[in-house]
Amino acid sequence: MNTVETIQKRHSVRTYTGEPLSNEHITQINQFISQLQAPFGIKARIVLIRKYANETPIKLGTYGWIQGACDFMALIYEEAPFAQEAAAFMFEQAVLFCTNLGLGTCWLAGFSRSSFKRQITLGPNEKLRIVSPVGYASDRKSFIEKYVVRADKNRSSRKPFETLFFDKKFDTSLTEVNAGHFSTPLQMVRLAPSANNKQEWRVLLQEETLHFYKKPYPLFDSIDMGIALCHFELTCKELGIEGKFEVLKDFPNNDKFKYVVSWTQA
């Protein structure tokens, strides 16, 4: 899989053909998700839920966001510090894998918990917060996709590079040129999907260390951050830039944005 190309190709697909996934796709996805591990020592798993697994189709509610989808991936993780970031990191790997297979996906927080929970058994400390349809994108777009989501440019556009990333200090914008070999990994952070397309991640580049910050907002700030970290690390790996994440004790403070983690080149 070419990570950069796949990240560039991925976008939220909300209208599907109504055709269930082929057996080949089911096998490929199950193989991939069964070997995935969440980073940072967090326990998380992904389950494929199929509307037509048996003769009687099951009901999976998505409050109208998604039309024609027959198969869904559900993200389940054990509550712990950094669990949401790590679980989201892992789920985005599955999303990109499906994108690479030519399948549509859409991170979804708005879904009927009860209808999905009926299909899975949750452990005592496990949470289900996110699902994604996975399937064949339809050429025809549903009303919601056409008039509510796609027509709203704010839902698909991204903030300029210079407003998301900073050079040595928070009062200096980072240009793509000055980002040097981190330019592409940061461009991929910029393309990360986020709830309501908020894009409230910020990165401060200091020498060979990148400090990641988020604007705290209810429910999904940690999940959005996990997706961004995934895009960053997968892209670095693809480009042969080696390094690792570490939560530092000493980091530059910011009034509006909360420090999350740093990545330092090896």
Ligand SMILES: Cc1cc2nc3c(=O)[nH]c(=O)nc-3n(C[C@H](O)[C@H](O)[C@H](O)COP(=O)(O)O)c2cc1C
């Ligand atoms: C945590 C999270 C929750 C989301 N929940 C929903 C949702 O409930 N309904 C929906 O239509 N899209 C949802 N999205 C998709 C975002 O709206 C979408 O990723 C964003 O607008 C950027 O568009 P793109 O994915 O096409 O790049 C969610 C995305 C994330 C990351």
